[in-house]
Amino acid sequence: MPVLGYNNIAMDLTIRGSIQEVLGNDEHALRLYEEAKRYDSTSAGIDLAIAKIQQNLGEYEKAMLTLEEGMQKDSTNFEILDNLAILKEIKQEDDFVIRLYQKMINLRPDDYAIKNRLARIYERTGKDGAAIQLYEEIVKLENVKPEIWQSLGNLYLKRGDKKNAIRCFKNLISTFPGNETTYLRLGKYFQQAGDTLEAVKLYIDAIESKIRFNHVVQELADIYVAQHKTDQAISLFETYYQGDTTSFFRITSLAEAHEKYGDTDRAQILYHRLTELYSDNWRAWVQTGRFEQRQHRYDNSLKYFKVAGSLTNDGLPSLLLSQNYLQVDSLGAAEQTLRTIYPKNMDNIDVNYLLGLAVKKQNRAREAIPFFKTVLKVKPSDANAALMLAESYAQIRHFEKSDSLYQFVIANSPEKALFQNNFSYSLAQRGEKLDYALDLVDDALKQEPENGAYLDTKGWVLFKMGKYEESLKYIQNSLQTRGKNVEVLEHLGDVYSKLGDRNKAVEAWKEAYSLDKSRESLYLKINLFKE
Numbered sequence: 001m002p003v004l005g006y007n008n009i010a011m012d013l014t015i016r017g018s019i020q021e022v023l024g025n026d027e028h029a030l031r032l033y034e035e036a037k038r039y040d041s042t043s044a045g046i047d048l049a050i051a052k053i054q055q056n057l058g059e060y061e062k063a064m065l066t067l068e069e070g071m072q073k074d075s076t077n078f079e080i081l082d083n084l085a086i087l088k089e090i091k092q093e094d095d096f097v098i099r100l101y102q103k104m105i106n107l108r109p110d111d112y113a114i115k116n117r118l119a120r121i122y123e124r125t126g127k128d129g130a131a132i133q134l135y136e137e138i139v140k141l142e143n144v145k146p147e148i149w150q151s152l153g154n155l156y157l158k159r160g161d162k163k164n165a166i167r168c169f170k171n172l173i174s175t176f177p178g179n180e181t182t183y184l185r186l187g188k189y190f191q192q193a194g195d196t197l198e199a200v201k202l203y204i205d206a207i208e209s210k211i212r213f214n215h216v217v218q219e220l221a222d223i224y225v226a227q228h229k230t231d232q233a234i235s236l237f238e239t240y241y242q243g244d245t246t247s248f249f250r251i252t253s254l255a256e257a258h259e260k261y262g263d264t265d266r267a268q269i270l271y272h273r274l275t276e277l278y279s280d281n282w283r284a285w286v287q288t289g290r291f292e293q294r295q296h297r298y299d300n301s302l303k304y305f306k307v308a309g310s311l312t313n314d315g316l317p318s319l320l321l322s323q324n325y326l327q328v329d330s331l332g333a334a335e336q337t338l339r340t341i342y343p344k345n346m347d348n349i350d351v352n353y354l355l356g357l358a359v360k361k362q363n364r365a366r367e368a369i370p371f372f373k374t375v376l377k378v379k380p381s382d383a384n385a386a387l388m389l390a391e392s393y394a395q396i397r398h399f400e401k402s403d404s405l406y407q408f409v410i411a412n413s414p415e416k417a418l419f420q421n422n423f424s425y426s427l428a429q430r431g432e433k434l435d436y437a438l439d440l441v442d443d444a445l446k447q448e449p450e451n452g453a454y455l456d457t458k459g460w461v462l463f464k465m466g467k468y469e470e471s472l473k474y475i476q477n478s479l480q481t482r483g484k485n486v487e488v489l490e491h492l493g494d495v496y497s498k499l500g501d502r503n504k505a506v507e508a509w510k511e512a513y514s515l516d517k518s519r520e521s522l523y524l525k526i527n528l529f530k531e
Contacts, residue, residue, distance in 0.1 A: 007039070007040050009036075009039045010036040010037075010039035010040035010043065010046065011036075011040075013032050013033070013035050013036035013039065014032070014033065014036045014045075014046060014049065016032050017029045017030075017032030017033040017036060017049065018049070020032060021049075021052075021053065026053050026056050026057055027057070029053055030050065030053040030054070030057070033046055033049045033050045033053065034050060037050065042073060043073070044070040044071075044073040044074035044077050044080060045070075045077075047066050047067065047069050047070030047073065047080070048067070048070055048077065048079055048080050048083070050066050051063040051064075051066040051067045051070065051080075051083060052083070054066060055083070055087075060087055060090075063083075063087060064084065064087050064088065067080055067083055067084040067087070068084065071084060075103070076107060078104060078107055078108065081100050081103060081104050081107075082104065082114075084100060085097050085100040085101060085104070085117075088100065089117075089121070094121055094124075094125050097121060098118065098121060098122075101114055101117060101118035101121070102118070105118065110141075112138055112141055115134050115137060115138050116134075116138060116148065118134060119131045119134035119135050119138070119151070120151075122134065123151065123155065128155050128158060128159060131151075131155060132152065132155050132156070132159075135148055135151060135152040135155070136152065139152065139171070144175075146172055146175070146176045146179055146182070149168050149169070149171055149172035149175070149182075150168075150172060150181075150182070150185070152168045153165050153168030153169045153172065153185070153186075156168060157189060162193065165189065166186070166189075169182055169185060169186040169189075170186070173186070177209060180206070180213045180214075180215055180216060183202060183203065183206040183213065183216050184215060184216060184219060186202060187199040187202050187203055187216070187219060188219075190202065191223070196223060196227075199223065200220065200223060203216050203217075203219060203220040203223075204220070207220070207240070212247075214249045214250075214253075217236065217237070217240050217253065218253065220236060221233040221236050221237060221253075221257070224236065230261050233257060233261075234254075234257050234258065234261060237250070237253050237254040237257045238254060240253070240254075241253070241254045246277055248274070248277075248278060248281075248283075248284070251270050251271075251273060251274050251277075252270075252271075252274065252287055254270055255267045255270035255271050255274070255287075255291070258270065259291065259294070264295060267291065268291070268295075271287060271288040271291045271292075272288065274287060274288060275288050275304070275307075280311060281311070282307075282308040282309075282311035282312040282314065282317060283308075285304045285305070285307045285308035285311065285317070286304070286305070286308045286316065286317055286320065288304050289301045289302075289303075289304030289305045289308060289317075289320060289324075290320070292304060293320075293323075293324060293327075298324055298327055298328050301320075301324050302321065302324050302325075305317050305318075305320045305321040305324055306321065308320075309321060315341040315344065315345050315348070315351070318337050318338070318340060318341045319338075319341070319350055319351060319354065321337050322334045322335075322337040322338045322354050322355075322358070323354065325337060325358075326354065326357065326358060326361075329361075331358050331361050331362050332362070334354070334358040335355065335358040335359060335362070338351060338354055338355040338358060339355070342355060346374075347374065347378060349374075349375045349378050349379050349382065349385070352371040352372070352374040352375045352385075353371070353372070353375050353382075353384065353385055353388070355371050356368040356369075356370075356371030356372045356375070356385075356388060356392075357388060359371065360388060360391070360392055360395075363395075365391075365392040365393075365395035365396050366392075366396050368388070368392050369389065369392050369393070369396075372385045372386075372388050372389035372392060373389065376389065383409065383413060383415065383418075383419070386405060386409050386419075387409075387418065387419060387422060389405060390402045390405040390406050390409075390419075390422070390423075390426075391422065391426075393405065394426050399426075399430070402426065403423070403426075406419055406422070406423035406426070407423075410423065410440075416444075417443075417444040417447040417448050417451075417454070418444070420440040420441065420443050420444040421440070421441055421444040421451075421453060421454045421457050423437075423440055424437040424438070424440035424441040424444070424457050424458075424461060425437075425441075425457045425460065425461075427440075427461075428457070428460050428461045428463075428464045431464055434461060434464055434465050437461045437464075438458070438461050438462075438465070441454060441457045441458045441461055442458070444457075445458065450481055451481070452477075452478045452479075452481035452482025452483075452485075452488075453478070453482065455474050455475070455477045455478035455481060456474070456475055456478035456482075456485075456487070456488045456491060458474045459471045459472070459473070459474030459475035459477075459478060459491060459495070460475075460491055462474065463475075463491065463494065463495055463498070468495055468498045468499050469499070471495050472492075472495045472496075472499070475488060475491050475492050475495055476492070479492065484511070484515060485515075486512045486515045486516045486519060486522075487512075489508050489509070489511050489512035489515070490508070490509060490512045490519070490521065490522060490525075492508040493505040493506070493507075493508035493509040493512065493525065496508060497525075497529075502529055505525075505529065506526060506529050509522050509525050509526050509529075510526060513526060
């Protein structure tokens, strides 16, 4: 039988290897290609075949070495250069990659994709001038993707070249008139440059194009509001709404505008229209429920959130429903609602916080603690959860833990007045470190001098220090600031009692008791003084 020459053997092995590659037998194919290379060590094509298999097998370092070897044999093999460039780019060997792409562009001067890849490397490595030059070459071609104009415009913005930046964005708008992002980008640039009139004109042109540019409408409305032209903002939403009175976005945008600027009756009509048009869309019921909740019509919002919950497995309606229950002190209903969604939301900070709050308000502080700890595990900066956890520890008389938590947050939080006040009140209740408690509440009042709760705390600290006349002034100021409050009225009665004015003391306690007949301490004080 005839004996094959070296190159013929290599060719035969290469063909067999390619068949195995097609069949998905990469390791078998690799062995055949490597054997072929022993018969023809000058073939860059065999190196390329080997490198591709090595990539398939995840052997990227070997693939790069093989491709570099192939490039030495044939520096014009475009596919070798392309594969090597991709691997080197992953390793961020930018200088090497740039040289490869430049070589590839020399081989194919009109290759749009390679120029784009090189331009992006230039852009990433801060070679803005070179990137701009390449992008300018690319945009002269037909069927240019919008991202190219966007990148070129952004580079000109970065260099402060306003004229060319605007040229790019306007070209992008004329070529791709449906791209809302471009209008927003150019409009924002005009605003940052102080040319609000140009931004307004641009946004109006976009809206008049009849394309649904929801975010452009919102941006233009925000400009009008910033200019104290709320009537124009509402008129804009009204006109936009009339263009499609069934649009979810247009209805809600107009409703929100009317609600924000005082016409809650019109807002209510729009929100209710939303639930009529989108009766099977749970988000419509949530939107309307939230509106009713903001208007403090909790019976109404309760109904809407319940309907929303019946239309979806999403936990949001139940979360809002539980908030609604908490606002009307239906603590058991809030807890029950939250426990239905808790198994699927065990790491959700909102679910854990509200469940902890519902349990804590039912005087089960020990049970509430794990929920607040979960919130802080996920989000250590959550001030509300930290506050509730500190209060919970205090309620079960773990004062060392509560005090430590208060001190940590006060030392590390820029907004610490609430923590200072609550820590001060906790110390006053225990009759401990009263001078420190006074310093804490004084610092809180420096930040919020008209806060009624803080005024009451200072009055209570002074009461515990035996400074009853001074205490009376702060507690009276607290009532004037925050209105009737059970706890403050009870404090007022306690101060009058210490000052020897039994009649005023009983009067204050009775007023407090009329607000909360479950408070046993008030009942005892009133009856004690009757005797």
